[in-house]
Amino acid sequence: MQTNPFGSIQNMSDLTVTILMPCLNEAETLAFCVRQAVAALRDNNVAGEVLIADNGSTDGSQQIAVDEGARVVAVPVRGYGAALLTGIENARGKYVLMADADASYDFGHLPRFLAKLEEGNDLVMGNRFSGEIKPGAMPPLHKYLGNPVLSFIGRLFFGIPVRDFHCGIRAMRRDAVLALGLRTTGMEFASEMVVRSSLAGLRLAEVPTTLSPDGRTRAPHLRTWRDGWRHLRFLLLYSPRWLFFYPGVITFVVGLVISLLLIAGPLTIGRWTFDVDTLTYALGLVLIGAHISVFAVSAKVFGTQEGFLPPNPKFERVFKVINLEVGLIVGCVLLLAGAVILGYALHLWHAAGFGNLSPQTMLRLTLPSATCFMLGIEAIFGSFFLSLLGMNRR
Known part of the structure; x- marks a missing residue:
């Protein structure tokens, strides 16, 4: 009373x-x-x-x-x-x-x-x-x-x-x-x-x-x-989508588009010529975007697990499709792509008697190869980490 x-x-x-x-x-x-x-x-x-x-x-x-x-x-x-x-x-x-x-x-x-x-x-x-x-x-x-x-x-x-x-x-x-x-x-x-x-x-x-x-x-x-x-x-x-996902996807896409434009050769726009230096930074954007995107998914899984972010049915469906096994396959494919590109670069070096080669030509092979290796490692270990975070959800 x-x-x-x-x-x-x-x-x-x-x-x-x-x-x-x-x-x-x-x-x-x-x-x-x-x-x-x-x-x-x-x-x-x-x-x-x-x-x-x-x-x-x-x-x-x-x-x-x-x-x-x-x-x-x-x-x-x-x-x-x-x-x-x-x-x-x-x-x-x-x-x-x-x-x-x-x-x-x-x-x-x-x-x-x-x-x-x-x-x-x-x-x-x-x-x-x-x-x-x-x-x-x-x-x-x-x-x-x-x-x-x-x-x-x-x-x-x-x-x-x-x-x-x-x-x-x-x-x-x-x-x-x-x-x-x-x-x-x-x-x-x-x-x-x-x-x-x-x-x-x-x-x-x-x-x-x-x-x-x-x-x-x-x-x-x-x-x-x-x-x-x-x-x-x-x-x-409280918004992994705006903090991580959108910046990560935008950074990845911008870097990927620029990289694809420069892989074949220099790109001249007006009096500006973009070459392997720009390609280096563009591939860096690809890697940064991939890292941030992994943070986005990790934050969403962790936030949902801890209860301060609500479950998202769309995210749950995606998480069921893009699971550990899919991540491992994507990672292995990227590693294989990196190895193939590296093998071709070594073939060109061998054909030149292991002597000097055009730096611009070789960088257009070695940079994408190294990027694929790093993205492959990111995909494999990121998939294991996300699977670990999501274990209780199952």
């Missing part, structure tokens, strides 16, 4: 929403935020609670929260994500509305989030760009570069219909979010929640919201470049 902010007694299962705020030394603004949250519950006749996930405050924030009618849960692990995840785990409402305790978000917007959740959405994001960003509330670097670019990357990589990836106010169905198994403890938790929700097939929606200037006199916990990089790094790591 629990006492809600209005003084009545309710069963825990009857609570509709928990309003959750992460807290680390927020004494200046916490009382205002808790009062606003309590008023939002009372004015809209919503059964709920206000929960403060305290990350080790030393300014008396815990007592302020209790005095204002909130419940406090201590979070020993430092970090924005750690505080929110612990708060979600300890929430008693069916839904959780989270927002910062710095007076920058309006808890009075609770009804618009609940309405979207009641429509069947699992995660409802606030959108400051479709709502209002008050003067001085967001630094220009965040407003015109950071948030738009990172949100665009999120939509591009994951096809997520969210235009404000990092809005600090959002609401969720508690059981659906807990089932995701979120892991990050820092500021990138905001990205992880959206990405993992999308990958898991949860329903996402957005509602306009307002961002006001931070009500605190101290500097915010957010660090522009550090936390921006952490968000970008997370987006890249």
Whole structure:
């Protein structure tokens, strides 16, 4: 049993929403935020609670929260994500509305989030760009570069219909979010929640919201470049397709096309002549592209095994066809091709009495031969490694 902010007694299962705020030394603004949250519950006749996930405050924030009618849960692990995840785990409402305790978000917007959740959405994001960003509330670097670019990357990589990836106010169905198994403890938790929700097939929606200037006199916990990089790094790591596969395939194809054009002889375009020097770098691109592509498949298999990437039926079908045995055959064919080309080069050298030969002629044989050898070794040992990674999947 629990006492809600209005003084009545309710069963825990009857609570509709928990309003959750992460807290680390927020004494200046916490009382205002808790009062606003309590008023939002009372004015809209919503059964709920206000929960403060305290990350080790030393300014008396815990007592302020209790005095204002909130419940406090201590979070020993430092970090924005750690505080929110612990708060979600300890929430008693069916839904959780989270927002910062710095007076920058309006808890009075609770009804618009609940309405979207009641429509069947699992995660409802606030959108400051479709709502209002008050003067001085967001630094220009965040407003015109950071948030738009990172949100665009999120939509591009994951096809997520969210235009404000990092809005600090959002609401969720508690059981659906807990089932995701979120892991990050820092500021990138905001990205992880959206990405993992999308990958898991949860329903996402957005509602306009307002961002006001931070009500605190101290500097915010957010660090522009550090936390921006952490968000970008997370987006890249959760998308092996964009981090490895596309760059690998493009690099391989470009190198292969250039190599095929130069194998027969020099290529002249205008006043530019491309010869074996260019061929050397082109074959290098082929090798680099092959390496990166192996990383792409390895990352996908590992991510699926560890549970932070969802199974992909198309990938599973390809993995069944291109298995260890196929990889070994491809590797052996490449080794054989390299040996044949090398044998022809030795034949030409023998025909010349093992004397001097045209460097350009021989490099057009030895470079492709060495490339085939390296690709063959890559295919054989890469196939064994991928088979090892995928053993538990079978």
